[in-house]
Amino acid sequence: MDNTKPLIEPEPEPDDDGRIRRTGNVLTASTHIITVVVGAGVLALAWAMAQLGWIAGIASILTFSSVSIFTYSLVADCYRYPDPVTGKRNYTYMQAVKAYLGGTMHLLCGLIQYTKLAGITVSYTITSSTSLVAIRKAICYHKTGKEASCKFSNNPFMIGFGILQIFLSQIPNFHELTWLSTVAAITSFGYVFIGSGLCLSVILSGKGASTSITGTALPPADKLLRVFTAMGNIALACTYATVVYDIMDTLKSHPPENKQMKRANVLGVTAMTILFLLCSALGYAAFGDNTPGNILTGFTEPFWLVALGNGCIVIHMIGAYQVMGQPFFRIVEMGANMVWPQSDFINKEYAFMMGNVMLRFNSFRLVWRTIFVILATILAMLMPFFSEVLSLLGAIGFGPLVVFFPIQMHIAQRNIKKLSLRWCGLQLLSSLSFVVSLAAVVGSVQGIIKDFQKTNLFICVDNSSFRNQNVK
Template sequence: MVITRALMEGEIDDDGRAKRTGNSLTATTHIITVVIGAGVLALAYAMAQLGWIAGIATMLAFAVISTFTYNLVADCYRFPDPVTGKRNYTYMQAVKAYLGGTMYVFCGLVQYTKLAGITVGYTITSATSLVAIKKAICFHREGQQAYCKFSNNPFMIGFGILQIFLSQIPNFHELTWLSTIAAITSFGYAFIASGLSLSIIVSGKGQPTSITGTSIGPELSAEDKVWRVFSSLGNIALAANYSTVIFDIMDTLKSDPPENKQMKKANVMGVTAMTILFLLCSGFGYAAFGDHTPGNILTGFYEPFWLVALGNTFVVIHMIGAYQVMAQPFYRIVEMGANMVWPESDFINKEYPTKVGNIRMNFNLFRLVWRTIFVILSTMLAMAMPFFNEILSLLGAIGFWPLVVFFPIQMHITQRQIKKRTLKWCMFQLLSFVCFLVTVTAIAGSVHGISQDLHKYKLFRYRQ
């Protein structure tokens, strides 16, 4: 009776949960926070390996495919009807509803492995940017010939300590403020990187480029060129990917107009903004540095040192927010599982209301312990393998085909009851197969790059 009255008064939604208030604009903000992140810094390097024609074509292709398949996902938020059906709160629930238990398990393994891995990537990115700030200041004070190499480890530890505190935020719905700040800073460093690259081009100091990318010669064998191209596909795949949190984003949307319509609009706005920034950063970066384009474009600049420092500061601020946007779904699935296994445990389920200044929040012992352990482990893994491009490429490759292409297509086929071996079915399967090949080649290139790096550097002793 109380629920019925609250539903009539608009206090709760049709599923008995608190009224959702998100819209296309807030969903776009979440999308931008996720996609315009660590991956954008590696795109100039990817463009340098692929060249102008393949580089631009690949980024546009990823954008078109992503928009198409994410719109398919938007129709799967509710089951069986995309407007009036029962809500799927997670990607895994949607896969289970449409495709069954086996696919449900496969989806969970891929999705949450990637979510956990991305926190490692963001830790590496933040430390890389903090070291870049220190190097810019060092070169400004001591001159370009000075020895300015520093360990990433202290910065990773500091970043991890901060994430331990932020990880106590109970759920995704309380992240809008953090996501908004992160989205604003993402535009900041993307435009700074583009602007610094453009200033080099305008000054006439830009390096030679090619329609086929980096030149094969004494510094680069044909074999290494191929491996770099493969790895670059993973970098672009990561930059264009927000599949791991798309259902969490949709679960913030109000139900009128229908969530799928709002999300489709957000997909178009988010991917369009993403693609424009990607092309600016990658194109200007490649034109500025040519064959010697750095893996992280901002690390290639040292002057004006204050602007370089500001750009890298924006990166760190963004990584702080994006880390939580990506980690919260992973936290939630573990805590939901623990609640189902031990429903009577006070350690796992009891909330203790606390107040810090004017801020009220709930304190939970299990959340404190397990999230702290997770952040510590992800930080240690980042310290052990702080290889920016290769780790990001591997993360992008792992999730691209299954989460961005395969599951959306299979759910759509089931939802619309598309018959096998019809033209439409064959076209969907062809798209899925081509994207599978892209994923396999990107994984191979990433693993090869990590293997080479591990032979060059000792664990926990990497300096840049």
């Protein structure tokens, strides 16, 4: 009997759509969700809690988390069309909207979704450089004293971050990001626990600030704008709609993708909610009305722990950049493939071995992704307040992407009768989400106006503290 093994391993059987067989599961999907939703903006939720107070703050976090679990379960059922188990796959959010709601809605969804995705990469570049500058300042103050002039430019750190992302952006697709997403998810827990731990130490030492049920006392007009911004921050922190179908498209077919995604959604959002409540409550209890936009900036000692927390933010931003950028890369490359299906420059893959690892190379991917990362880095250097602009984009996107489109697709899929009790309830939820988005827009515009008044464009100033805006 010939026991020799073949030199070349047989190709695995393709999936039901002819593509490479998917191997993702509930755990990997939950990891991707946590990587996206537990962004550095979670450190700003203590500020949001300070504006709303204990009752409204906790209620808002629980409400938005519950809405997210509900609407993302509707999204999961629309991954396949028309049947949620045996139907044809929708590889992107846009495709699902087109299948259920038609072409006009499809274009509106794409405009909102991919504009936000592109903007997020710019914001992550700014956030990572801000944290790196904070590390240098912490070390500088520790060595020379708090009276020293420790000012550093963000630009070199943005350039370094951009160079790293050029290499990471050559990862072919979302399916191969599990390792990077896992590292990012772990570090997100790291800086959240460091920030929360430092706040807890202040509370246990008896130096915590006074708090109130209604939050920060301000004149009515200022209070209203602060409440709008705070609620917008909480709502935006709960969203991962821009990548939900990219995550689903990594799941194996058995059990059905929608069932796996619903479980992953519950696990991911539950973990998110616990972290949000922990971080916001401890931060508010420690700082009271003076809660900073990022609770880590409220501490200078122990400097090594503060530096470690900011380092965790940087590592998380490295992974989150790819998790959010890959869907944008994908839609552009799919479009190029449709326009030039015979072009070797766009479509031909070159495989080569590096040690025991098989790597794939594509000319178009190399050129266009490199250009995109360079442009995103330059934009971050030119507009260091871009996170406020991103908050505006996110505020506009919350209502449509997280609530409106999922509800309308669910109504179309289930043929829910107009003016029935369920139809009215769903439409009421959609209307309320529009109000929240509009309120968040008002708060974001206020922040942009203030930044225009005090920021010199094209000069990346030293700014080691986050705005009171969510950078997600």
